[in-house]
Amino acid sequence: MPLKSVFRPPIVGAFLAAAAVATVLATVVQTQFNLAQITAMGVDVPVALRLRTTGQDLLGFSRTMAPIALCILLLALPVATWIARRHGHRYLWCSLAGGLGFYAAIAAVDALAPMPTLIAATRGSLGMLSMALAMAVGGAVFAFATRRLGNGVAS
């Protein structure tokens, strides 16, 4: 599609909303997995401390998560939209773009970065799946926000 149709304000807004939702959800999810490891070692984490830690991660870990979410969605959503124009199921494809994009991104980063795992919460398959689902929700937000736009964005 022509570039200027991609960078219309509603699409940019939808994209930023998707990235923001994905970042917040994925951050909250990863905090709970890290805290689960703490409680599994026999130390209680009271609700207030859980909330505070989640807040700290929303301020801190989001610095890592937001660029990851932006890059994944920037690469994957155009592909998902292109497929949806031909085959429909826009929500499905946009969600898959976020979720599978996260899997691919983490696999690539873990293979290339000096440390064996960038995000501790993705060490287990349940943590990886949960964060991928958060990214999928971000993709679905984009599909929802662009549902009435033309020029090939809508199905």
Next chain:
Amino acid sequence: MSATAATAAPSTSYRVETIAEGLDRPWSIAFLPDGRALVSESPGRLRLVVDGALQPTPVAGLPSGLYLDKHDGPMDIAVDPRFNENGFIYLSHAYGTDAANNIRVIRARLTGNRVEDVRTLFEALPLKRTRSNAGGRLAFLSDETLLLTIGDAFIQREQAQNPANHLGKTLRLTRDGKAPPDNPFVGKAGTTPEIYTLGHRNAQGITVVDGVAWISEHGARGGDELNRLKSGANYGWPLVTQGVDYTWARVSPFTGLPGMEPPVVNWTPSIAPAGLMHYTGTMFPAWRGDFLVPMLAGKRVQRVRIGADGAVSQEVLFADLDARIRDMRQAPDGALWLLTAGRGARLLRVVPAAP
């Protein structure tokens, strides 16, 4: 106690001499009672330094195929307190494969420029699928038991709290690689008898002062520590840390917990402590009794003074070298020997500047 060192003119002027250049990823310096020194290189080589000159031929007799081929070949070197009687040296190195490895300790008898009677004393478990946070430093306590640091393997940080394996621990071994009967967990169900302390991330510095072991250890983003070891104590990682993960994620909500030993010094932001020594020489009287902590990322040495009241004062040294520093030891004459990191590394001798 958290402290950030101010950068200022060094408290003592010094001069740096180059003993050797072109070393391949060296890891450790160890002085023998007769004044010779050993330097380990990662491709599985030991080099002797005699009368201040690096010997061109590596020490012979080390078995080939002992070492993994990327780094962490021979890592640390410890010299037996009774070396003059038995000639024993001890080496830690990574064993296994990139997909399944940990640290092994071997013992050998050094005779001239060769080793004999090489035997495996101890192999840390479990085998892990990463080379990160391996630990691997060795030091003899005054009771002639040998301490070995083992890291948390990065991806298994919670294991540092699990007394059933060696990850994230310091271990105490006999000359033969066994657990001494007075180790703190001997005879306790579900524990590993070699454990001396637990709750460590990656200790790459160890020294013994008046019979007490001290370690420097890497945190993640912040939370680097200088710890005074007490038999059986838990140093908290990853339940307790004053740093965060590399991603800025909280590793734990706790910076302290009952039953967990706090660090004597916490370095946040990180200094990446690669070693640890305690200066007792006469060449630099102003530094007597101080800890010296060589740094990799920081490209300098942190001088740490712990006062009688526990107050910590610090100073940055050797930033002018602009080199990642892997190890640092006190020579018998009181000079400081520094080993830079990586390929083409240098062995340096630091002495007071001429008056």
